[in-house]
Amino acid sequence: MSSQHARVWHTEEQQRQQVQQPNVVRKKVKVQKRWVTRGEKLMYIIFAVMFLAVSAYIVSFSSSVDQLNRNIESLNTQIDQQNVHNKNLAYKKKELSQPERIIKTAKKNGLEVKNTQVKQATEITD
Incomplete structure (x- = not known):
């Protein structure tokens, strides 16, 4: 009788477990493949920052x-x-x-011109 008793107890235990745990339908979750990986994003950001920095330098240089x-x-x-x-x-x-102008100014100021040959003065060198 103990084997029968054990079977009954085992079936009752299975029924309790089924009642306690509702049937959960698990869906297969598809792992979406990323179009751009984190490393690629980092590289794109670094190149974008470098491009902006070089562009700013070129603009400031051309402005100067x-x-x-x-x-x-x-x-x-x-x-x-x-x-x-x-x-x-x-x-x-x-x-x-001009000599004519000098003679005219000299006569106007009352100077007498004895010799009518007026020469233009040149620089004196030592």
């Missing part, structure tokens, strides 16, 4: 070169203006050092 070119152009304009001014002054110097 452009500013230097503008300064050079303004200096060239000033040089040209100064050259024109120097030429005007040289022309005025020639005009004011």
Whole structure:
């Protein structure tokens, strides 16, 4: 009788376990393959940061070169203006050092011209 008793007890135990645990339908979870892995994402981020840094450097460098070119152009304009001014002054110097003008100014101020030959003065060298 003990074997019968054990069988009954075993079947009752199985029934209790079935009642206690509801039937759970497990679905197979598909592991989705990632399109881009973490390492690739990291590489893309590093390349993007490097690209932005190089782009910013190029823009700042070209901006500084452009500013230097503008300064050079303004200096060239000033040089040209100064050259024109120097030429005007040289022309005025020639005009004011003409012998006829000197004689006319001398007579106007009451100086007597004894010898009518007036020579233009030159630089004295030591």
